[in-house]
Amino acid sequence: MELCSFLTLDSxxxxxxxxxxxxxxLLMSSLVAAVCGFLSSYLTLKGWALMGxxxxxxxxxxxxxxxxxxxxxxxxxxxFGVGSVALIGFIKQKSRVKEDTVIGLVxxxxxxxxxxxxxxxxxxxxxxxxxxxxxxxxxxxxxKQTIFISLLVVIxxxxxxxxxxxxxxxxxxxxxxxxxxxxxxxxxxxxxxxAAVVGLQSVGIxxxxxxxxxxxxxxxxxxxxxxxxxxxxVLSAIISSLIGIYISFxxxxxxxxxxxLAQTFIFLFAFLFAPRYGIFKLKKFFAGYK
Amino acid sequence: MESINYxxxxxxxxxxxxxYNGKVxxxxxxxxxxPGQICGxxxxxxxxxxxxxxxxxxxxxxxxxxxxxxxxxxxSAQKDQTIAYVPQSEGIDSQFPINVWDVxxxxxxxxxxxxxxxxxxxxxxxxxxxxxVDLTDHLSTPIGNLSGGQRKRTFLARAIAQRASILLxxxxxxxxxxxxxxxxxxxxxxxxxxxxxxxxxxxxMIHVREFCDLVLxxxxxxxxxGETSEVFTPENITTTFGGIxxxxxxxxxx
Numbered sequence: 001m002e003l004c005s006f007l008t009l010d011s012x013x014x015x016x017x018x019x020x021x022x023x024x025x026l027l028m029s030s031l032v033a034a035v036c037g038f039l040s041s042y043l044t045l046k047g048w049a050l051m052g053x054x055x056x057x058x059x060x061x062x063x064x065x066x067x068x069x070x071x072x073x074x075x076x077x078x079x080f081g082v083g084s085v086a087l088i089g090f091i092k093q094k095s096r097v098k099e100d101t102v103i104g105l106v107x108x109x110x111x112x113x114x115x116x117x118x119x120x121x122x123x124x125x126x127x128x129x130x131x132x133x134x135x136x137x138x139x140x141x142x143x144k145q146t147i148f149i150s151l152l153v154v155i156x157x158x159x160x161x162x163x164x165x166x167x168x169x170x171x172x173x174x175x176x177x178x179x180x181x182x183x184x185x186x187x188x189x190x191x192x193x194x195a196a197v198v199g200l201q202s203v204g205i206x207x208x209x210x211x212x213x214x215x216x217x218x219x220x221x222x223x224x225x226x227x228x229x230x231x232x233x234v235l236s237a238i239i240s241s242l243i244g245i246y247i248s249f250x251x252x253x254x255x256x257x258x259x260x261l262a263q264t265f266i267f268l269f270a271f272l273f274a275p276r277y278g279i280f281k282l283k284k285f286f287a288g289y290k
Numbered sequence: 291m292e293s294i295n296y297x298x299x300x301x302x303x304x305x306x307x308x309x310y311n312g313k314v315x316x317x318x319x320x321x322x323x324x325p326g327q328i329c330g331x332x333x334x335x336x337x338x339x340x341x342x343x344x345x346x347x348x349x350x351x352x353x354x355x356x357x358x359x360x361x362x363x364x365x366s367a368q369k370d371q372t373i374a375y376v377p378q379s380e381g382i383d384s385q386f387p388i389n390v391w392d393v394x395x396x397x398x399x400x401x402x403x404x405x406x407x408x409x410x411x412x413x414x415x416x417x418x419x420x421x422x423v424d425l426t427d428h429l430s431t432p433i434g435n436l437s438g439g440q441r442k443r444t445f446l447a448r449a450i451a452q453r454a455s456i457l458l459x460x461x462x463x464x465x466x467x468x469x470x471x472x473x474x475x476x477x478x479x480x481x482x483x484x485x486x487x488x489x490x491x492x493x494x495m496i497h498v499r500e501f502c503d504l505v506l507x508x509x510x511x512x513x514x515x516g517e518t519s520e521v522f523t524p525e526n527i528t529t530t531f532g533g534i535x536x537x538x539x540x541x542x543x544x
């Protein structure tokens with residue numbers, strides 16, 4: 001893959017598409033990005049960034065155990081993701097330790113357990129692909145799992161879209177008008193665990209939290225409408241994935257890291273030039289720009 | 291021999307207690323309100339005002355006692371859209387990406403289908419509510435761009451759109467402009483004539499004397515309750531605020 005081979009933009013884009021693994025990586029990563037981006041709006045508004053970090057790290061032992069037992073990795077990951085949240089809630093309620101401390105100690109504990117398990121269970125587990133993702137080497141069974149989970153999350157979020165927005169905005173009002181707030185709480189946590197499970201294939205356990213918060217944060221700087229925020233979040237996540245994968249293909253860079261870096265750059269761009277909330281407020285330069 | 295017909299009371303809270311993980315926030319509190327009554331809830335910060343509201347809306351569970359809303363449980367009151375809660379300004383994330391119309395529409399969620407698709411009647415209710423609080427020019431304004439008074443009116447419109455018969459208002463007059471204050475007072479009189487029951491917490495003694503038929507003084511429990519003219523005395527107020535004179539507390543503010 002020499003640099004001279006993408007002298008034209010056309011070949012820069014089309015050459016990778018001749019590879020089967022690249023087509024698959026681009027498609028699957030876009031799907032995963034869309035799911036994480038959709039959820040991202042809710043997590044950033046709810047202030048659950050740390051929770052996202054916790055859940056995504058906590059799935060590690062689940063992935064290892066599932067591989068060792070020959071079960072679908074998403075099942076193990078999901079159990080440990082939800083388990084970590086339950087444990088955080090339990091310790092918080094039963095002790096005087098502050099919430100962010102509890103979150104920090106629970107997820108690092110789970111993560112450490114995962115690393116220890118990998119070293120003990122000498123199987124064909126590739127620690128590197130769990131930690132940093134391997135969208136280029138995704139297997140057919142993983143593809144099926146990812147599509148199934150992604151569709152499930154998208155359907156759940158679509159059905160309860162407005163209720164979840166209300167839950168993030170004013171849970172007290174939701175409760176007052178008879179909406180089941182506890183259900184929404186666990187629904188959001190479930191979607192978070194599921195999104196972390198699919199996201200880790202793209203960018204790995206360590207960086208999956210970026211997929212869950214960066215697109216939402218970017219969109220938050222660009223709009224004052226919730227629906228637009230969701231759309232922008234999803235689009236920026238997909239675009240970042242595509243950019244990241246292409247860049248990693250041509251320059252032989254770590255794919256997961258490239259995707260997250262692309263997201264970070266888009267965020268920085270919004271941070272600097274967002275029409276209303278950017279540091280340089282582009283609106284001043286383009287009067288009438290919307 | 292029960293002489294009281296509980297159906298007559300909009301709110302009937304009997305000996306309610308609320309504790310958060312063993313820490314008592316409110317104990318043995320009683321309150322009975324009829325349709326068309328406006329009651330002021332007065333107490334220090336941390337005296338249990340918000341906890342009282344939370345108990346009535348079902349946002350926290352009571353550990354002891356009984357709450358009847360129109361003679362029924364809090365849960366069925368929620369289902370019937372009986373109670374509306376107007377939060378205090380600090381309780382809301384004003385940077386949330388949402389506009390006036392969508393906030394007021396949230397008042398209708400409880401009576402919509404699971405997808406929360408507005409029907410003709412919901413749209414009309416929202417329009418009317420926004421008109422009553424005089425925000426028709428700000429339908430699509432994000433709440434972050436509103437003044438404190440306009441934001442307060444937005445949440446009042448949400449309560450109106452909900453068509454609740456009981457309104458709970460947490461500090462409705464704090465941080466609002468004169469225009470909003472006047473509009474809210476006018477609305478209170480209309481609500482009273484419509485037979486709605488209002489419970490409002492306030493720091494402002496003048497407002498209590500002005501609007502409230504009844505007053506409930508609390509400090510973790512009920513210090514005094516009754517007709518404002520009888521109960522709202524300097525002695526009771528001093529007791530409520532832990533021995534500090536009301537002039538000292540409210541002089542500079544009001």
